[in-house]
Amino acid sequence: MFKRMLRNGAGRTVFFTLVLLAPCVQNTVFGQAINMDGQSGADVGAPTTPDVHAAQNGVGGAAYDNDPIEEKTTSSRANAADSWGPVPTKKASVANLAPYLLPYFNNGPVFGLPGTDSRDFRYRTQLSGDWGGLRTDLARHGFFFDLYSTSAYQNVTSGGLKTGSAFIQNTQLSMNVDTGRAGLWPGGVFHITLEARNGSSSPQDTFTVGSAVPQYAGLAFPGPFFVHDVLPTEYFLFQSLTPKLSVILGKVNVLTHADQTFFGNSYKYDFANLNFNKNPMALNFYNTTSLAGIGVWTPSKWLTTAAGVFDPNSQANNFATNAFNRVNIYGITIFSYKIGNLPGKSWGQANWTNKPKIDLTSPFGQLSPSEVPQAVGVLLGTPSTQALPINYKSKSWVTIGNFSQYLFVKDRPAAIGEKLGSGQSLRGIGLFGRIGYAPEDTNPITRDASVALYAYGLSDHRPNDSFGLGIYHNGISQPLKNDFKQLNGAAAAVKNENGLEVSYDFAITPAIRLIPSYQHIWNPMAAGVANNEHHADVFLLRSSFTW
Numbered sequence: 229m230f231k232r233m234l235r236n237g238a239g240r241t242v243f244f245t246l247v248l249l250a251p252c253v254q255n256t257v258f259g260q261a262i263n264m265d266g267q268s269g270a271d272v273g274a275p276t277t278p279d280v281h282a283a284q285n286g287v288g289g290a291a292y293d294n295d296p297i298e299e300k301t302t303s304s305r306a307n308a309a310d311s312w313g314p315v316p317t318k319k320a321s322v323a324n325l326a327p328y329l330l331p332y333f334n335n336g337p338v339f340g341l342p343g344t345d346s347r348d349f350r351y352r353t354q355l356s357g358d359w360g361g362l363r364t365d366l367a368r369h370g371f372f373f374d375l376y377s378t379s380a381y382q383n384v385t386s387g388g389l390k391t392g393s394a395f396i397q398n399t400q401l402s403m404n405v406d407t408g409r410a411g412l413w414p415g416g417v418f419h420i421t422l423e424a425r426n427g428s429s430s431p432q433d434t435f436t437v438g439s440a441v442p443q444y445a446g447l448a449f450p451g452p453f454f455v456h457d458v459l460p461t462e463y464f465l466f467q468s469l470t471p472k473l474s475v476i477l478g479k480v481n482v483l484t485h486a487d488q489t490f491f492g493n494s495y496k497y498d499f500a501n502l503n504f505n506k507n508p509m510a511l512n513f514y515n516t517t518s519l520a521g522i523g524v525w526t527p528s529k530w531l532t533t534a535a536g537v538f539d540p541n542s543q544a545n546n547f548a549t550n551a552f553n554r555v556n557i558y559g560i561t562i563f564s565y566k567i568g569n570l571p572g573k574s575w576g577q578a579n580w581t582n583k584p585k586i587d588l589t590s591p592f593g594q595l596s597p598s599e600v601p602q603a604v605g606v607l608l609g610t611p612s613t614q615a616l617p618i619n620y621k622s623k624s625w626v627t628i629g630n631f632s633q634y635l636f637v638k639d640r641p642a643a644i645g646e647k648l649g650s651g652q653s654l655r656g657i658g659l660f661g662r663i664g665y666a667p668e669d670t671n672p673i674t675r676d677a678s679v680a681l682y683a684y685g686l687s688d689h690r691p692n693d694s695f696g697l698g699i700y701h702n703g704i705s706q707p708l709k710n711d712f713k714q715l716n717g718a719a720a721a722v723k724n725e726n727g728l729e730v731s732y733d734f735a736i737t738p739a740i741r742l743i744p745s746y747q748h749i750w751n752p753m754a755a756g757v758a759n760n761e762h763h764a765d766v767f768l769l770r771s772s773f774t775w
Contacts, residue, residue, distance in 0.1 A: 321408030331651030335484040340367025342650035355739040370409030375775035388764035389438035394428040415468035423450040438755030445495035445502040450544040459544035476522040489632035489660040503700040509664035554583035572633040584620035585670040588707040593617030628664035655685030668705040675703030692735035723751040741772040
């Protein structure tokens with residue numbers, strides 16, 4: 229199996245990792261202002277952290293104690309007009325003041341927040357509906373339960389490592405407890421996510437394109453080797469400390485939360501290729517999940533900064549194995565703005581690590597002829613079955629950035645702030661892109677760039693459909709190219725990798741999506757080394773259910 233994995237100094241495999249979490253939101257990512265009274269502002273800026281020192285926050289009066297036992301709520305049918313908005317509480321509620329955070333944590337829509345529709349089957353945003361009113365009552369008391377399932381049929385029709393089809397099934401259960409609504413304490417959210425991947429279990433049958441990063445991001449959940457397991461990928465506390473300062477403590481899924489743009493951040497609904505979900509430069513630094521401590525400061529509505537310490541040894545199947553014996557240190561600055569009343573934002577990010585990486589300028593000591601195939605496999609990411617004389621460098625770093633800009637918005641101007649403030653997608657057309665650089669002596673991908681056009685809800689007859697078209701470039705490290713040539717001869721002609729993807733999200737209902745997509749990849753790295761194959765054509769058909 230040839231797919232990108234790098235061994236660290238302790239000999240463990242680091243596979244499909246991503247640069248850090250910052251408290252941003254799917255399709256908003258610090259892209260809206262939340263006023264201190266809990267209402268969404270019309271301006272597009274950075275959100276304000278919920279004011280945990282204000283007892284009622286303009287949402288409820290002191291008479292409301294929000295006792296989960298004593299307070300009675302009616303079913304969603306009885307209060308459909310207001311059941312998804314702020315709930316009267318004595319203690320400050322994140323779901324009231326910053327509702328976009330829960331969809332961001334879930335990387336998907338959350339039942340019980342603005343945008344929820346629990347009417348008949350054709351209009352439901354969640355397939356299982358309101359559970360006879362119970363689900364609304366739970367949400368009003370601070371308990372949110374959401375289930376997502378995505379099935380993918382993949383067919384490599386030509387090129388790559390191997391042609392043929394595979395089936396992948398991803399399932400995600402996310403639970404959020406809003407401590408303010410639950411009557412516990414102000415300004416907190418407990419978040420827990422369990423994930424599973426089933427279907428084709430062998431990497432040889434799924435990572436068949438041989439590209440530098442996965443052609444389907446769902447292959448990395450809950451981890452690239454964790455098939456037929458149900459594993460906890462997240463369990464953390466988000467806590468607001470002041471109106472401008474908050475922290476996140478626990479295990480986070482960097483693959484969903486990091487490096488977000490206004491659109492195209494979820495393989496469940498948007499692009500399949502990981503290059504359009506995250507920046508591939510980070511794949512050399514993190515596992516899918518990571519123990520972390522993160523601080524976020526929002527000095528103004530247009531500026532947010534965050535920094536954190538992350539454990540590079542965490543995985544979904546361990547808790548604290550060798551925790552923080554090495555570290556990833558991450559910093560980010562996010563600017564939000566408007567161009568002609570159209571929302572836009574940009575990120576600047578950097579990460580430094582002291583976890584050893586293979587020294588690509590001189591990766592091995594003296595090798596015997598029988599060890600050469602193993603050495604080639606190690607550079608491609610395959611764990612070695614025997615001890616090789618591998619050379620490491622003790623430190624590495626990466627800097628990346630992204631931008632996203634709406635070019636056209638179909639929604640009414642008055643609705644833009646409300647939708648962004650609750651984590652909903654705007655109907656319109658947007659452009660987003662990413663760029664990154666990392667030292668070529670420790671990073672297989674040393675330069676990258678991508679740009680994509682995304683359209684959502686343009687037709688009044690198909691308001692939930694979306695379309696995406698993107699291209700990317702991954703510049704492969706020149707020392708790594710030299711290594712392959714030296715070890716494997718002329719057969720290992722590695723070139724820079726490029727790719728494109730076109731996809732269409734056909735919403736059968738808001739909760740049921742059918743998403744065909746096509747990818748063409750030029751010079752997939754592992755396929756070039758293993759088969760001297762310099763292209764791949766991939767068709768994917770995804771069906772996504774929001775329960």
